[in-house]
Amino acid sequence: MNLRLLRYLPLVIVASLFAGLPAWAEDRVSLTGEAIQGGIIIGTTEPGTKVILDGEPLMVSDRGRFLFAFDRDHEGAVHLDLEYPDAERESLSIEVATREYDVQRIEGVASKYVSPSAEQLERIARDRNLKRTARPTDTARDWFADEFIWPVNGVVTGTFGLQRFFNGQPRRPHYGVDVAAVTGTPVAAPAAGIVRLAHPDLYFEGGAIFLDHGHGLISVMMHLSRVDVEVGQQVEQGEIIGAVGATGRVTGPHLDWRMYWRAAHVDPALLAGDMPTPKPLERPTEAP
Ligand SMILES: [Zn+2]
Incomplete structure (x- = not known):
């Protein structure tokens, strides 16, 4: 199912595309x-409805918006139970498709990032x-329901x-999407949010920002050369929050954009859609 396409369809039609959705439910809940x-589902229903996953x-939310998402390794179907304000109930079953993940081998990573010392492991734990x-996971804002930008x-x-694999050694999967750009390129907020972490230098992430879009959906921007925001600050979509860099575990300047929903790692590219035509880079960069 293609998110871009779905956005241009009326919500009622979108709902009917979901397998297992009874026809009579179409006007009470929609899912996109x-x-x-790694997928993210945004729901719209009547305010005051109880939704159980x-x-x-x-x-x-007050606008009747809700959210759920699937981890990189999610297996099986999920069940959604709704109880509307008039006490009518319905249940939906949603099959979650699996994905194939490629292998990426990165060489030339500094050994302190592949085999950290005891002291470095302490910092990593902090x-x-x-x-x-x-x-x-409980921020009562529904910015997640707005269209995201890159x-x-x-x-x-x-x-x-x-x-x-870093220097030939297996490591955790890549949970983000990497965008190559020169150091100093401005980084914009992909949707409105509240800054939950603004750190100049985490061990692996380097300069990092955590941006809370509500209901447990958190964007993470990594390897920044500059952090322009403070914890607690509310930013609008498109506002510049920092700049691309090569801090932390990298082999070249790039932005790594990750996203969590609760404990699940989810795929930001599915929300942002197609990348606008990129501007030519000023010089070649290599980015893990
Ligand atoms: Zn990355």
């Missing part, structure tokens, strides 16, 4: 997005705590989900 691993309640507390225009050099 791709039901695939696999037994867990989802936040529903960073992990900072990052965990920067991902609230934070930087450029050549995509790494896609979501790649299985990675």
Whole structure:
């Protein structure tokens, strides 16, 4: 199912494209997005409706918007139960398609990033705590339902989900999308949000910003040369929040844009859609 295409269809038609959706439900809930691993589904229903995903309640905004998403390795169908304000109920079952992930081998990574020392491991553990507390799951804003834009225009050099080897050693999959751009290129907020972390130098991520789009959807911008925002600040879509750099575990300047929904790693490219025609780079860059 193609998100770009769906955006131009009336919501009622979008809802009917989902497998298992009863025809009589079409005017009470609609879902847009791709039901695939790493996919993000945005729902619209009547304000005051209770929405339950696999037994867990989802936040529903005043506008009736809600969100759920599928991890890189999600397996199987999900079940959505809705209870409308008039107490009528319905249940939907959504099949989640699997994806194939390519292997990416990156050589020439500094050894401190591949085999950190005990001291460096302590710093990595401290960073992990900072990052965990920067991902609230209950922010009552529904900016996630607005159309996302790319934070930087450029050549995509790494896609979501790649299985990675650094200097020949297997490491965690690549959870972001990499966009090559020269150091100093402005990074824009892909949607409105509240800054939850603004750090000049995390061990792996380098300069990093966590941006909270509401209901647990968090954008992460990594390897920044400059961080222009502060924790707690609210930014609008398109506002410049920092600049591309080559900080942290990189082999060249690029933006790595990641996205979490609750504990799941999800694919930002599915929200941002096709990259606008990139401007030519001023010089060649290599980006993991
Ligand atoms: Zn990356």
